Amino acid sequence: MDTKPATRISDSAICDGIKTRIHRGGYAPGQRLIEVDLAEEFSVGRGRVREVFKTLVGEGYLEFVKNRGVYVRRFTRAEILEMGRVREVLEGLAARLASETDLTEEQRALLRSLQDRMDEAEARNDVDRYNNENFQYHAAICAIANNRHVAQSLERVRLPLYRLQLPRSFSSDSMASSNRDHQVITSSILAGKPDAAEAAMRAHVNAGNQHVARLAEEHFR
Amino acid sequence: MDTKPATRISDSAICDGIKTRIHRGGYAPGQRLIEVDLAEEFSVGRGRVREVFKTLVGEGYLEFVKNRGVYVRRFTRAEILEMGRVREVLEGLAARLASETDLTEEQRALLRSLQDRMDEAEARNDVDRYNNENFQYHAAICAIANNRHVAQSLERVRLPLYRLQLPRSFSSDSMASSNRDHQVITSSILAGKPDAAEAAMRAHVNAGNQHVARLAEEHFR
DNA sequence: GTCAACAAAATTGTCGACGATTCAGGTGAT
């Protein structure tokens, strides 16, 4: 008579639900997640929620403290910078693999389209939109690279960015600089130049890391 | 009156126990793990074993099939090669970070000692020992790199190697070639040359991947 | 007001029970 799902919700659906909230900021880093709350919300027993929690711990999303439950994982600045180094080489590899690919016309069109949109966002000085497109751009390259393990490793190491994205607030300068990088990367991939694409991507991510290194301490609590 | 542990075993102890067996080959890829068996073995309830399983699924060690339990994760040749590409850049990064480090005398001694032992194993044509030392060598570099996330990402992507290590059976040629790589890497790290160290390490891992690519199909079942 | 000690509530830890699903072995028809 009320919210009774015809088919039982799957574990992976619960998993995705929690992940999404973490990505979108619905759950803040450090926030404690209560088993019963989520159990009620998804209409399942506590046991299943517990198991999902454990999976997410394994994937690096949550942190587990005995007798105190799980918390959305929080990263220190040092840790984020460590992850940044990993991100450099992984994003670089993604760019390399993408440029080694024999691109379909759809893929070329997608890259060009995303680049156009970033150019436009830059021209209009629209930071939010640029951030958004930037995100999709990196996702697209990763998809074109077509290597599940690059994607998976990147997912883990990108985690702190979802949080940092909001206060990142590109200045006009850094947005322009970032987009110059993108243009080099885009053309290198389209031209099928793996070395150039990887090098440009690494430099690009490295620049982002240096930005993070200069961020005020408040962003890391 | 028999094996009754005074203090209750921790989840992480169970976790490590299972991981170790996978590494050592006690559990073969594709092998199904039965909840009750492990529950009895560790003297805990099924629920706890189940939770540990989920964590290991998240970490990439196990595979979960609904209503059929968990299996030791098995990798196809294509997947191993995909992971190999990731390993190239991550081991490369580890080598870079190691050579960016201001090495202590202990660290230098360790590297030299490991290189000596590999040289000796090569001279004696002792494949098993070379394999062993080789493993420790890469672990040492990773430790010196001192970046938890490099280590963690590498752990995931090294997973199929534990299996492949056994049948890998270096020929004299490939062992010699592999050790030549090591010598270059070692001296680059000791000399503090990040670019050289990373490049040499990438080439080294790449050679290993090409070896895997040529392996007979039987090694992947 | 601050703090400690205590009590009550909230939350997690663990287990066992029972139904649901899959697996293994056997039976019979072709």
Added chain:
DNA sequence: ATCACCTGAATCGTCGACAATTTTGTTGAC
């Protein structure tokens, strides 16, 4: 001999109950 079908055993899925632990709230001494 092969296959489909059936049946019992093995195993997994889920839940609820209760103990253990932590957290919160209250009281009272100073």
